[in-house]
Amino acid sequence: MKKKTQLIHGGIVGDKHTGAVTVPVYQVSTYKQDGVGNFAYEYSRTGNPTREALESLIADLEGGHAGFAFGSGMAAISAVMSLFKSGDHIILTDDVYGGTYRLMSKVLNRSNIEVTFVDTSNVEEVKNAIQENTVAIYVETPTNPLLKVTDLKEISAISKENELLFIVDNTFSTPYWQNPIELGADIILHSATKYLGGHSDVVAGLVVVNSQNLAEEVHFIQNSVGGILGPHDSWLLMRGIKTLGLRMEQTEKTTKKIVEFLLSRDDIETVYYPGIENHPGHHTHLKQATGFGGMISFDVGSGERAEKVLKETKFFTLAESLGAVESLISLPAKMTHASIPRKRRIELGITDGLIRASVGIEDADDLINDLKQALDHK
CATH class of the missing domain: 3.90.1150.10 (Aspartate Aminotransferase, domain 1)
Structure with a gap:
């Protein structure tokens, strides 16, 4: 499908039970089981049909393996940062959103996660920042607010050479203009509050991963921490994406x-x-x-x-x-x-x-x- 068609027909379309042309808002917390452990959905923190449709859609749009929806962009970033442990080191774009800077410098430091801010548009600065305990490179491109651009293929090559996770915040470009997974990214982040929602009526964050292994890890964190996006906000976000x-x-x-x-x-x-x-x-x-x-x-x-x-x-x-x-x-x-x-x-x-x-x-x-x-x- 071309991108505009995919915005409408990607992911899970309609409702097989009623024939509704859009996925309904499943405003429900729990689900009846046909015997112990025999269920399609167990509990809405773990899985919800409306949220699942959104997660499937963003995975399709970004060309990823799986998508995950969170209660805000910062909740999505925090979930991805939960992949790391005490003593890990992350290289991050210097010209980064203030909320991301605050999380990295004033919250993650409590867990002894180290961060080095560098100009990721300068490949040599990125290479020089790599340490023995470096586990990931995290970039915004274009950046917020100076709109600096990082070469995603070059940073992907550095990441793979050093066995690092490559994380890209794609909020400004959206999957309509840019698809970082195609350029070598492992994880994509979106503050979906912005262009994806597009109408100043929803706060949300999205994560897309490129592998089954990362999908299992992020889903475990999403379910364990519980910072999920609710069904009505998921529905609003899908509606916004149609006109992206x-x-x-x-x-x-x-x-x-x-x-x-x-x-x-x-x-x-x-x-x-x-x-x-x-x-x-x-x-x-x-x-x-x-x-x-x-x-x-x-x-x-x-x-x-x-x-x-x-x-x-x-x-x-x-x-x-x-x-x-x-x-x-x-x-x-x-x-x-x-x-x-x-x-x-x-x-x-x-x-x-x-x-x-x-x-x-x-x-x-x-x-x-x-x-x-x-x-x-x-």
């Missing part, structure tokens, strides 16, 4: 126009978008993805000016999150990445004047005019 292709394509068309507008202004210091030819990761992204997405970051020079711009926008809503039908705008230094110490943020390039915009599906001219009036406001 249409939304991603429209969003990208609009984003390119907004990027052109931002580049035309002398009062914007830097524009970060992998679709720009001189973006450091442009050519790498072209090799491994079929689209550039709807995320832009741009530096307006100071935190004071950035806050003024965010206060004046009308169609760009000042809010956390991204990937929704409505355009969202935020200040990473004080919002999504506030948990990262300021000195470290500045080292990474996450300045006080950096604005992150998630472009929705509104009319491009309206969004450009909105940014123009906010940037021009004195």
Whole structure:
């Protein structure tokens, strides 16, 4: 199937019991057994038909062996991190989502799991960070919020050479634009709250693995820890995924126009978008993805000016999150990445004047005019 068809017909389709064309919401906690141990489903923490349909769908879309749905993106990441033990070492993208940084630096350290943050777009930095106790390499590409691009095939080769797990957060690109398992990833993560849900009405996380062995391990953790996604949220997520292709394509068309507008202004210091030819990761992204997405970051020079711009926008809503039908705008230094110490943020390039915009599906001219009036406001 082509990707747009797979969004509709992938995974488990309909309901064999009633003929319903969409999978129903099985709002149930437990199931009748036909004799001890004779059952299709035992308990909804362990398995639920609605969640199972979503998990099957995301596995199909990512070309993986199995999928797993969790109550949030952070719950999904935490489950994957539960694969590791005290004394293990993980290499992680330096320009990473603030919540991921917080988990790695302030929670996993309690379990004596070591983390080294490096620029994973630099292969030599990754190689140099490998230690005797290194067990995994974890990348975001494009990153949040500077949209740096990591060469997935190169990192996959390093991982295999050193017998490391290769984990990719694919939230920004989605399986519509990028399929990391095809490029050598072992595990894919999604904050499904974002583009996959797409309507700011569900919080969810997804994991896809490339092998039966990993599937058994992640399912054991999912069932043991219990951070599952509920059936109604699973249903909402499947509904959102059906229009993912249409939304991603429209969003990208609009984003390119907004990027052109931002580049035309002398009062914007830097524009970060992998679709720009001189973006450091442009050519790498072209090799491994079929689209550039709807995320832009741009530096307006100071935190004071950035806050003024965010206060004046009308169609760009000042809010956390991204990937929704409505355009969202935020200040990473004080919002999504506030948990990262300021000195470290500045080292990474996450300045006080950096604005992150998630472009929705509104009319491009309206969004450009909105940014123009906010940037021009004195």
